Structure formats: C-alpha cells, structure tokens
Amino acid sequence: MPPETIRFTLDGRAAAITAEPTEPLAHALREHCGAQGVRVACSRAVCGACTVLVDGLPAASCAMFLWQVEGCAVETVARLKAHPLQEAFARHGAFQCGYCTGGFLMLAKALLAENPSPSRAEIAEYLSSNICRCTGYSVIIEAVEEAAAAMRAPA
Amino acid sequence: MFRAAHGLIATTVNTAPRAALCRACDVAEAVAALAQPGAAAVAGGTDLCAGFNAGLTPSLLVDLSRLEVLRGIEITTEDIRIGALVTHAQGSRDQGLRAALPGFAAAWGMLANPRIRHRATIGGNIMARHTRYEMSLLLTALGARLVFAEGEQTPAQVWNAAPGLLTHIVIPRHAGQRFIYMRGLRPQLTLAVHRHAGGGLAAIGTEWLHPVALALADAGLEELPETFADHVISRWYARRAGAALLARGMEALDAA
Amino acid sequence: MSIGLSLPRADGAEKLSGRATYTADIALPGMLHAKLLRSSHAHARLLRVDAGRARTAPGVHAVLTRDDVPEGLMPVYGYFIKDQPIVATDRVRHVGDIIAAVAAETEAQAVAALALIEVEYEALPVVASIEAALAEDAPELFPQAPIGFVPAYGEGARGALRPAKNICFEFGYRMGDAAVFDRCDHVFEDEFRFSRMWHFHLEPFVSVADARDGRIEIWSSNQNPFPLRKELSRIFRMPENAITVRVPYVGGGFGSKNNCKTEPAAVLLSMLAGRPVRLALTLAEGFLTNTQHAAILRLRTGVMSDGRLVARQSHIELDAGAYSDASPLVAEKAGYRIPGPYAWEHVESLCRCVMTNTAPAGPFRGFGGTQATWASESQIDMIARRLGISPLAMRQKNLLKLHQAYMPGESGVDSDMEDGLQTVLAAIHHTPAPDRGLGFAVGFKDGGGVNKPAQARVKVSTNGDVFLGCGTVEIGQGARTAIPQIVAEILGTSATRIRVAPIDTDHTPFDQGTNASSGIAVMGQAVARAATAVRDQVLGFAAAQMGTPPETLRLEDWHIIRGNERLPLGPMIMRYYGGTGFEFTADGFFKPDSDHHAPLEAQCVYWEIGWAAAEVEVDRGTGQFTVTQLVVAGDAGRAINPMLCRGQDEGSAIMGYAQAMFETMRYDAAGELLNGDPLHYRVPLAEDLPARFTTLTLEQGHGPGPFGSKGLGEGAMLPVAAAIANALEDAVGIRITELPLTPERVLRALDNLEKATA
Ligand SMILES: Cc1cc2nc3c(=O)[nH]c(=O)nc-3n(C[C@H](O)[C@H](O)[C@H](O)COP(=O)(O)OP(=O)(O)OC[C@H]3O[C@@H](n4cnc5c(N)ncnc54)[C@H](O)[C@@H]3O)c2cc1C
Ligand code: FES
C-alpha cells in the first residue's frame, strides 16, 4: 500500500502524517507524532489506556486506523493544560502508577462535555469504559465529581 | 496472541498487518472489494484489532463508512429496518426505535461501554461473531433477519457461514410486541424475552456458547440442548438460573 | 510539618500530562525490537527448533534459540531454584514457554520472522493442576534436579528441596506439642480452595537492553533492580559493576515485576545483534509470564467447647506452575501465616510447591497471606457457628493481644486486633433482613520482608536543596511522595524541596527490592537514618561555627534556629567551604537483626493487618449475590500521607473483592488457559464497586517505622474474600470453600442445604 498523507488536527495543531493509512492510530500517534501520553496496554480496545478523543468522542486508539481520523480533531492527554480534571486528579490522588491516567482523563473530559452534571452512578458507568488496576476507582470518581462542579461554577 | 504454525506469537498495534485500503463509495464497490481474497470490512473497527491479535491478516481493508445507505433506522408498520452501520449509541437513542420497541432500544444501550458505543456498530457486533457479543442473542429472540448484499440469513446461520456485506437488520413487528433483556448475570448467562400477541421467543446465551432460542412456554428450560455448558457454567446452572430469569422476564413484561 | 499531610503526589505533573517516562518510552539510537515465539504445548519435548529461515528474513539482526546461547553462560534463573531457562532447551513446560526470540528493525518484522521458525514438538503427558501433578502416575516434570538452595531458618522452621515428585520445595513450621489435640473438645478438618489471579498490571513487561563492549545497560519495568543486577551478573558471568540497571516509572506490578523475567533474553539478543534491543511483551503475554498461586489448603483445628483455639495443623499445596520463581518464598509465607492472629498451644504447618504445566506462579500482592487468610478466616467462622458461638466472640476470645509474640522467638503483634475489628463493624451499617448477611475477617501477614536490608543517601546543597537516593521503585504506591515527606520532616524543610534521584544501580544505594510493603517500614527507616545523620552533620557544623553546643540548635527551612535567632545556613556554609559551596551527605542503613530464635531467622519487622466487614444480599433464584457494603481497614501505624494510604487500601481491597466475586484464571486439563486475554479475563471496573465501599486508615501508632509508621498495600486485600464468604453463610446458611464465589456455587450450595434440611 503506498503511503498517503493523512491530515487531521492533533491537540489543536495541524498534523499531516505520510504513512500507510491502515496503520493503527495508536502506533501512528506514538511513532510518528511523539504522542507519548498515549499508552498502549491491551491492544484490544479493552483497557482504554490509549483513549484519545476523536471529534470530542472517546476512542481506543489501538482499535482505530489512521485513515479513520482524516479531517478529524484528535486530542490526547497532552491537550490538557491545568485542566480542572488534572487538578482534581492531583488533589484526590486519582492515579497511582499513572499508566491508565491519560486515558481516564480523556474519557472523563468526554463525559463532562456530554453531561456536565453527571450523577455518581453516571460517572461510574462512563468510567467503566476503562481499566485502572491500581486505585479501586473511588478516587477517580470523586475527582471527576469535583472537576464537574468546578467546571460548572461561573468563572 | 495467535497460534502460528509452530507456536504462539503476541501481536500489538506495532505489528498490524500491512493492508491496502479501499474506501468504498457504494455498496457495489464494497461487495466487489470484499469478494477479493484477504479482504475485511471495517465498520467501527473496534473488533478488528482483536482479529489481528488472533492472527487475522487481511491484505485489504474495506472502509464502509461512506455507505450512507447502511445508516439510519426505518420503521414501518411491518418491520424495523436498521442499517448495519448504526452505532450502539445512535441506535439506542433513536426516538423511533424507543417508541416502537423500547425494551430493545434499552438493551442495545447497555452493550459494551460508552467508549465503545460511540464507534461500534450493530453490523460489526454481529459479524465479529464473538459469543461474548450480545446482538446476535437479542436478534435471535426478536426473530430478526440479516440482510446481506448477497442474500438473507438468520442470526444463527451467521455463526457458520462466510457472507459478504451485511447491509441491514430487519426486525419484524407484531401486535403487542414487548421485549426485555436480562443481563444481570453477564457474562456468564443472559436471557432475552420477546413477547407479542401471536407468541414470542426467548433466547439464552453464555460467554462461550452460541445463543439458543427457547419457547416461552418452556418454563423449566427442558429444551435446552444437552451440550449447553461451557467452562464457566454448567447446563444445570444455565437451566436453573435461566428459568428464574425467564420467569422474571415474563413477569416484568406482564407488569409493563 | 510534613508527616500526616495528604500532599499531592510528586509525580503528578509528569503523570497527569502524559509526559512520565516508562520503559516503553525509552528509545536508543539503533534500537531493535524483539518478539518471542512461545510454546503452543503445555508439555512437550522439543525435537527440533529450526530458525534457519528466520535468520535471513527482512530486518532481522538476531535470533535466539537454544542453539544461540553462547557457551559458558548460566542461562537459567529463579529465586532459590535456578530452573527457568532464558529460552527452552530440551522441553517446554507450559503453554507460552519461550522457545525463541527475534530482534529486528521493527516488531512487525520480528513477528514475521518468528512465524518462519520451525518447531517439532513431541507431546508429553500434561499435569495442569495440583491433583494431576501429585497423582501416582504423573510424569516427573524435572527429571534432573535444578540448582537450588534452602534459606536459613530459625527455631521451628525448616525447608527442603524436592521432597517428593513434582514438588520443588516445602516449608514446614512446628511449635508446641501435637498431643494437645487429645485434650481438645472438638477437632475440625476442612479443605479450602484458592483460585488463581493474574496481576493485570497495565504496563506490560518491557525492557531495553544495550549489551555491548563487555557491559550491560538495561532499562526495565522491574520492582527490584539490585537482585536483577545480581541475577544478570550470574547468568552472564559478568562483574556487577559491568551492569547498570535503570528503572523508570513502572506502570503497576502487584508482585509480578520482581526478580528477573524476560530481561536476560533482551540482553542476549542485544549481545547477539550488537545493537540495543527493546523487548516489550504484550498485556496478554503477561498471563503466561507470572501469576498468583492457586492453592488447596487443609486445616485441622482443635478447639475447646468454649471456643478457645488450641491447635492447628495445616497442609497447603500451592500450584507453582512450570518454574519455581518465588514459590519457595510464597510457601514459606503461606505456611508461616496460616495460624492467623490467634494464640495457639500447638501449630504445625506444611506448605508444598507443586510444579504443574501452567504459567509460572510467583509473588502476588498478599504473598501467601491471601491464601492463608482465606482458609483460616473461613474456618474460624465455621467453627464458631458449629460451636454456637458468635464469630465475633470467637475472635475476641482468641485474638493475639497487642505486643503478644506471634510465635516463640517472634516479634509481638503491633496492632490492636480487636480495635480494628470493632472499627469496621462500627462503620458498616448492617440491618438484618431476609437473605442479607454480615461477615467479617481479619487479614494477617508479616510485613517488611524477611531480613531485608535497605540503604539510602541524603544530600543537601548549600542552598538547602535536598537529594534523596533510594532504590524504592515508584510503581504507583507513591514512594516518591511519601518517602520525601519523612526526609522533609527530619530536615525541617518542605517535601517539595526534595528531589528523588532516578534509579540507577551504579549510583543508587543498595536496596533489596520494592516488595513486601517495605517502602515505609524498611526503606523509610534507612532514609530516616540518613536524613537524621545529615541533620546532625549540619547542626554540628553550625554549632562549631557558632561556638555553641549542637543541642541548642534546630534546623528549619535551611535556617539555624537558636532561641529567637534565625540564621541562614547558605552564607555560613560559604564562609567556611568557599563560594562554590558544599553538600552535606549521609547514608542510612536498616536491616532487622538476624536472630536464630526467630522462626524465619529474623524477627518480623511489623505486622500488616487488614480488617474487613461485608454485607451481602443473596438472590435465591439465580444464586447471584451483591455486596451491598464493604468496609476495609488497615493499620498504617502512622499515616505519612493519608491520601496515599487510602489509595493503597482501596486498590488492595478491590483486588480481594474481585477475587471473591469473579476474577480467576481458568485452565483446562490440557494446560490451556481459557481466558488469558484482556476481554475474557474479568477485572473489576468502576461499576463493579460495592454500593457502599469504604476504607479506613487506622493509626494505632505502634509501628517500627519512622514516626510510628508501618507499611500497607497488601493488608487490605487479605480479609475480603473470607469476609464475603462469611457473610454468605450469615445470610443464607451456606458455606462455600472455593473461590471465586460464583452464582453457580451459591445456587448449588443453596440446593444442597435445602436437600440436607428437607
Ligand atoms: C472492550 C469491548 C467490550 C465489548 N463489550 C461488548 C458487550 O458487552 N456486549 C456486546 O454485545 N458487544 C460488546 N463489544 C462488541 C462491540 O459492541 C462491537 O459491536 C464490536 O466491537 C464490533 O463493532 P464494530 O462496528 O467496531 O466492528 P468492526 O471492528 O468494524 O468489525 C467487526 C467484524 O465484523 C466485520 N464487519 C463489520 N461490519 C460488517 C458488515 N456491515 N458486513 C460484513 N462484515 C462486517 C468486520 O470485517 C470484522 O470482522 C465489545 C467490544 C469491545 C472492544
Ligand atoms: S491499549 Fe487500547 S484499549 Fe487497551
């Protein structure tokens, strides 16, 4: 397959990767774009460590192909800068080894975009998309609750 | 991890097969591309990586995303016609479907998880042919037909056959039609109950077995095949717990 | 100033931005990528391994099979028994055993080349379970004895290599006279089965090795860099100072990343290729690399009618899998811990490691204590109910009191057991209802490892900037946050001024490993001593400068405080050492004293306790039950950082909960792992949490660590499964003695109970 130039935006900047369009997205992001925050664990769409946002929706980048993001806005954890979620994760100790953390932050960002006032049960359901083996989840749920409140508060 | 000729080899996103890409613009092009040896369709793509891990090495990926005719849900008095590319998120939130067959829309909305639901499609769920994926069971209970570009099949047939392009799923409508999906014991055991004025059907499935249709009157699951057991649950348990689920499902439909 | 504060984690900036470097992020110039070919047979002779076609495949730089291991190496590894080959030689012993490795320019090329390797297997009979391996006609898995040794034991304890066919090691412990059984009013014999979990650390095993010019440099996701260095030195017959082990952030381990795994293969490939090599396993390969120990535990317990415990004999068989790995150590712990936190007149334990054709079992959070607590705390409840005594009263009567020696020659327990139990019972709001029940249990293990040495170094610059060198790996537990808090407290400075040096065995002071919940209680003591020594140096220096006795001085924010005087240290230092400044440096060391009276040759550093109370509700139609409430407590002694303590306790408790409810590896009789992939191996998700889930960090204050601290991270896992099984009996009168507590087992037990009472 001849390489193609695939254009999309990555973390707010224009990106153009010349590669085989059937490359898995996680591979392309890590190998061609230096997106170190995209962690690959299961390579099977199960764990969510590689979660990125594609046009605002969460997706396992190990289970997408490069061509599928053509013209899309792709966001990784590197997009977040002093985001209320990061601050809440820090305050609550919502990460330990950190391998799942980028994926959870992106997942939570998508949740709060979809539902700015989620209940605890809604948060738990949404976060059940990804796996964290370290924390036991309560602290992640609490951090998302707090970030949601902070983001709703008038600036 | 896949079984090569002489041992096991683990694959990753870095070892994905180098496949060509066909961005099919219409059904004919997709069908032609899929007829080539080594071709595989891509709907959401959420399960293909699992296929790669299991040793699937397609040489051509056929992107279905441009096939607008495979999207959307049409509801008539006769039936519900669901495009193969409808995602779980779209389907379960579809107003028409929720009005016509709320139990099914609710069940659809429970599959997988929010991250998967945005991308995964009803067609991919069926065609992934994983006993752990549930759409086949739901459609078995509903007596649905699977419409391929090449012809029609039942959900049960798909487990064995190698069809080409799934375009639609057709669920027949009935007077007094009701549906409930009992998923609390998942993944070990799940059961769907479909009832209507003229009868109905239940379907039972496990993590590792093809779903089996059951007569609603079979309260004790007498007809459950002798072989209905996997390494997680026994047939004894499938019958006992299945009977409890069936009774509860019937009761819930009565109450609804 | 620092102790007791929930300071945010020091690794937050890196981990929350995605910038943290894990081993998979290490890239060296010219680095190759390696992949492995694994056995598809559980047990077979290797008649032929032909890699000819792989060697000439595109991109391939090195192929490693049994024919490629250079002469003169010791290509086997293991903790006490060196029985695991880098690549299989004459046989394969489990599905997934490593047969060959290829290093190529890309992983894809390596995979393609591996597929060209031809292997001819001659299938051998498979023993995939403890029973099969112990059967009369079972094949001998290791016809020749591998090199092995038995650690030194103290009073009452013993160990033996290969005491019987397919048993690589046994541990025995005996105290008191077995004749007391004759005096017992009742003797109860029960058998328990413990399931096998996989760690499911999210970061797969990965190492990057550069072995050229007579040196080895290796980056690895490994919990004990120094033992790894020693093992590599032995295997490759190289001096330890020719080997440098570096450990970046580690993405979880829970025990699996101890000792040596696939590092030697990466090193050997790099030697063969003359280029750096990255060997990254996949998550799914983890299932084949290291697991928890399944176990059969038979307990014979003698009691008086009033519930007083008198004697316990235990016979434990651990499924060690294909290679010994840490099994002897786990056997020692399971065998030693099985009496639980109770006072006995006689104890006799035997724990044997049974080799099977399944993945090698090794360290797993709880380390034999989980197996022991499951059986012991189930049986205590069963006995109480049989005697018509409440499970609480039974425990109250027998629990060891604070400071009471666990066994003769052993240290006294340093938690108030009953207080912990009352705490969880007070925190669970149980109201009785039909089919609802309450259960509880006390988890118990010795903590801090056996005879474990640790060293640390603290340096302070002219301006009061602090460097901490210590080998505790940041694996998620928060070592890089909590340990600096100890230093900060002692130096009177802020924890944010402390930089923890990256781990590099050339510079980092020696540490035996990040395991056994030893970070605070063992390494913490070494660090505290180093910090105290530095503080004393600084105060001594200032005292000399000021012509005043050091006792009159205090250190605060890098100022010397004397009464109301507050003198900055920087100028004082430069006046004496010159304008380029100086660093005050000191080392600290800790090791429990060796003691032949102590059963394990040194007294236990501290006791790691977990208390759990669970409430369940049972659905009699399907056998499904829900844990409506779960309260778990651990004793931190003193919580250095309460937020981190909570994180450890919750993560640990949820692992115990998952094991009770559903999480298990399933093997068939042919040794095939049936759910060894991330989709089918079920781990807990956020929605699986009990409706009410609380952990409590107690601070009873009796720990030996800095400021009265103890370790935690394992204790909260121990009691959970037994507490839930006990709650099931309370709810519906059934007793399940096998994990996990599946709905099918519950329904069967309900049926049997009905038949028995009909
Ligand atoms: C982590 C995870 C958890 C999941 N949990 C559940 C669950 O709880 N319940 C459940 O029911 N499902 C579950 N699924 C499955 C999920 O719901 C998806 O339906 C499934 O992953 C495939 O959808 P897809 O559209 O992405 O298919 P793809 O990955 O695009 O395709 C899957 C297969 O179907 C073929 N295919 C796709 N579309 C067509 C077509 N129109 N015609 C012919 N062939 C086609 C492809 O060639 C491929 O072989 C889970 C999946 C994952 C990854
Ligand atoms: S690595 Fe992509 S979901 Fe696990």
Ligand code: FES
């Ligand atoms: S923090 Fe380690 S997996 Fe979530």
